[in-house]
Amino acid sequence: MGLLGKFFRFLLLGHCCKPTTTGGYSDSLRPHGISAATHGIWALAYDLFNFEITCQVPEDLSQHVVSSKKAQANWYRKLVETWREAKQPPRSEEEAARLVIQTLKGHKKADVQGLLDFYGLPHPHSLVKVSAGVPTSLPRGVKFEFRTLPVDAKAVPDGDGVTVYVSTSDPRESSCVPSDVQIAAIQRSEARADKNYTKADELHQKIIDAGYRYGTECSKRGDPARKYRIRLRGIDAPETLMPYGQEAKEELVKLLEGMCLRVLVYGEDRYGRCVADVYCNGIFAQEVMLKKGAAWHYTAYDQRSEFARWEEEARRNQIGLWASSNPEKPWDWISVKDR
Structure with a gap:
């Protein structure tokens, strides 16, 4: 089985992008049957x-698209070759879009954009470059940090917030578990x-009422996980009922879903x-949200110059x-x- 076949099998096994589990797709379908919360990469890999x-x-x-079936077959032939030559297959909508754009460079703009639309992939103007890497030492003002369990899409309420869980097998968390939760955990195991x-x-x-939960993802040892509600520092996304509010939420879901996060808490x-x-x-979530025009720099509470620069970049590119x-x-x- 070639690289493409192996990757498609990888997708089907559910380790990357999953279709909905409701017997079909969600209500907000894109042209290829891809919901706003799933990746067009799944459909591209299949095709x-x-x-x-x-x-x-x-x-x-x-x-x-406007070109003939013969031309379309030529695109797919090139895309298969590019996929084979790649060191690793694309793992996000942005990477898949770049693969399509780079492979079909020189073809009609309307065809490239039509193909991207067909798979619900972002257009060239919305692709942004972000800096990689995390602080090697804790920045000034950080009170503590933790690493989370994988994020559930349902735990993202909007474009600047997320609910996460941290395993109590973590040394910092294990020393903070309330005694009544510890007793309830033991009694639950016995029951x-x-x-x-x-x-x-x-x-x-x-x-759960005490802010903890159990689940197969929590720990191999069966430890409970502690719940934290996170507000992304320094940005303010549109409310979900505002124009672009739902799109901002979807951008954050695409970035965080299924990922373990490093969280630096300031207050x-x-x-x-x-x-x-x-x-x-290794990607700074606030940078992505600002560069994608999914949030404002919240200057009333944050004066970081790079945030202002990232917002201005998105403004300039509309x-x-x-x-x-x-x-x-x-x-x-x-x-x-509220009035």
């Missing part, structure tokens, strides 16, 4: 794998051993959330919410809404 076997391009592609699942469920709810806001810088696979000439600010929208 390239299918092309290797059948030499057939997707039937509906002609609705999005499950006795097959008294009603009591076990009651004890589990007690643990706590009035809602009890940790105000933090968040790093995902990316994301800056496609609007005068987007409404979240803090203005909230103040009017």
Whole structure:
């Protein structure tokens, strides 16, 4: 099996991008049946794998491009070759878009954009370069840091917040578990051993109410995980009911879903959330959100010059919410809404 076939098998096994589990796709479908919360890379991998076997391009592609089927077959042939030559296959929408754009350089702009639209992949102007790497030492002002368990998409409520869990097998967390949670955990384990699942469920709810949870992802040893609500420091995304609010949320979901995060906590806001810088696979989450035009630099609480520069870059290129000439600010929208 070639690289493309192996990668497609990898996708099917669910280690990368998963279709919805509701017997179909979600309501917000893109042209190829890709929901806003899933990656177009899944469909692209499928179609390239299918092309290797059948030499057939997707039937509906002609609705999005202007060139002939013969030209389309030539694109897919080139894309398969590029995929084979890649050191590793694309793992994100941005990487998949770059593969398509680079491979089809010199072809009609309308065709390239149509192909990207077909798979729900970002257009060239929305692709941004971000700096990689995390601080080697704790920056000034950091109170503590932790590393999370993989993030669930449902734990991202908007474009500047996320709920995460940290295993209590972590030394810092193990020393902070309340005694009543420890006792409930022991009693729950005993109840499950006795097959008294009603009591076990009651004890589990007690643990949840205390801000902890159990799950197969928490720890191989069966340790509970502690819940933290995070507010991304220095940015403010549109509220979900505002224009571009849903898109901002989706950008953060695409960045964080399934990833373990490094979180540097600077303090706590009035809602009890940790105000933090968040790093995902070596990428600074706030940088991505600002460069993609998915958030404002929250200057009332943050004066970092790089944040201002990243916002200005998105403004200048009219990316994301800056496609609007005068987007409404979240803090203005909230103040009017609360009157």
